[in-house]
Amino acid sequence: MVSLSSLWWSSPSLPSCSSSRSTAYGVSGAKRIESCVYKQKKKKRNVICACMAPPRNLESDGFSGTKFNESFKSESLSNAFQHEHDDSDVLIECRNVYKSFGKKHILRGVSFKIRHGEAVGIIGPSGTGKSTILKIIAGLLAPDKGEVYIRGRMRAGLISDEEISGLRIGLVFQSAALFDSLTVHENVGFLLYENSRIPEDQISQLVTENLAAVGLKGVEDRLPSELSGGMKKRVALARSIIFDTMKESIEPEVLLYDEPTAGLDPIASTVVEDLIRSVHMKGEDAVGKPGKIASYVVVTHQHSTIRRAVDRLLFLHEGRVVWQGMTEEFMTSTNPTVRQFASGSLDGPIRY
Numbered sequence: 001m002v003s004l005s006s007l008w009w010s011s012p013s014l015p016s017c018s019s020s021r022s023t024a025y026g027v028s029g030a031k032r033i034e035s036c037v038y039k040q041k042k043k044k045r046n047v048i049c050a051c052m053a054p055p056r057n058l059e060s061d062g063f064s065g066t067k068f069n070e071s072f073k074s075e076s077l078s079n080a081f082q083h084e085h086d087d088s089d090v091l092i093e094c095r096n097v098y099k100s101f102g103k104k105h106i107l108r109g110v111s112f113k114i115r116h117g118e119a120v121g122i123i124g125p126s127g128t129g130k131s132t133i134l135k136i137i138a139g140l141l142a143p144d145k146g147e148v149y150i151r152g153r154m155r156a157g158l159i160s161d162e163e164i165s166g167l168r169i170g171l172v173f174q175s176a177a178l179f180d181s182l183t184v185h186e187n188v189g190f191l192l193y194e195n196s197r198i199p200e201d202q203i204s205q206l207v208t209e210n211l212a213a214v215g216l217k218g219v220e221d222r223l224p225s226e227l228s229g230g231m232k233k234r235v236a237l238a239r240s241i242i243f244d245t246m247k248e249s250i251e252p253e254v255l256l257y258d259e260p261t262a263g264l265d266p267i268a269s270t271v272v273e274d275l276i277r278s279v280h281m282k283g284e285d286a287v288g289k290p291g292k293i294a295s296y297v298v299v300t301h302q303h304s305t306i307r308r309a310v311d312r313l314l315f316l317h318e319g320r321v322v323w324q325g326m327t328e329e330f331m332t333s334t335n336p337t338v339r340q341f342a343s344g345s346l347d348g349p350i351r352y
């Protein structure tokens with residue numbers, strides 16, 4: 001399980017770091033890693049978002065010429081779609097990805113595509129590698145075998161600063177993991193203050209806008225310790241959707257959410273699920289603006305999140321995608337593994 005919160009990543013390695021800036025933040029463990037990322041950019045302190053490949057087959061809006069076809073609905077059709085659809089709208093593809101930790105063979109040939117406009121859930125039993133595949137997509141972990149393609153370009157190994165542009169990938173980790181010693185405002189604006197040429201008053205305005213987009217007002221001066229768990233997740237979401245408006249080209253953005261509703265009560269879960277929808281390009285944020293996220297992937301165990309926040313599901317089991325289909329097909333699928341998982345039964349192919 002991943003333990004950071006929303007984070008744009010660019011680092012091929014995670015060196016130990018003792019910069020005065022990091023010390024000033026008083027961060028430790030996983031959070032120190034985040035601080036180290038900008039420290040290691042040397043003078044430029046170029047904290048950049050993850051993942052990168054040059055745009056291909058783009059329309060004037062920067063997106064692929066072929067948009068995701070929402071019309072396919074059935075389990076069989078959605079499978080057929082995977083083979084027949086024009087691949088020019090594929091933003092991310094995992095092809096035959098393997099990953100082991102020591103003698104534990106976690107991923108054993110995982111393949112799937114994430115298309116422009118999609119809202120995809122990854123589900124499956126605990127320990128089956130869902131967080132691991134998110135980290136591989138984000139470039140935080142390298143596959144042992146197999147490839148990750150970002151807009152058609154193979155990414156070798158981890159994210160590196162030299163691979164420039166084409167797609168932004170944000171990872172919103174399960175725990176909010178905000179900088180404890182920074183205010184909400186400073187947390188949300190962190191990357192722009194550190195990494196952009198935007199004047200401070202404009203960043204301040206962007207922070208306010210992005211907090212408003214996730215329904216948070218009047219909390220900018222609070223510290224994370226003064227927020228509820230649900231509010232922290234919303235702040236993490238605001239941090240992940242803030243854009244550098246001065247960049248010459250704005251790449252499409254894919255957000256990866258690792259168990260965004262874990263530990264939340266049902267109503268707080270609904271709020272976060274709706275927010276995930278609202279910041280998507282097909283949604284509308286809290287102030288009525290269309291969302292900016294091109295596609296997203298949610299790892300979740302929560303039925304409400306499956307029903308409410310995603311359209312298509314990938315079921316990961318024993319290191320492979322053993323089933324995929326539209327969300328509504330999940331509850332009615334006759335696949336024995338899916339049926340057992342959906343019902344929570346102890347009887348079936350999944351053994352604990």
Ligand SMILES: Nc1ncnc2c1ncn2[C@@H]1O[C@H](COP(=O)(O)OP(=O)(O)OP(=O)(O)O)[C@@H](O)[C@H]1O
Nearest residue numbers: 001002101104106125126127128129130131132133
């Ligand atoms: N860095 C690591 N070193 C060693 N083992 C790891 C590492 N990361 C993950 N694992 C192991 O890989 C397996 C898969 O972990 P992962 O967090 O991807 O599973 P998951 O499907 O997300 O689980 P859950 O649903 O419980 O969150 C687990 O057995 C975990 O202990």
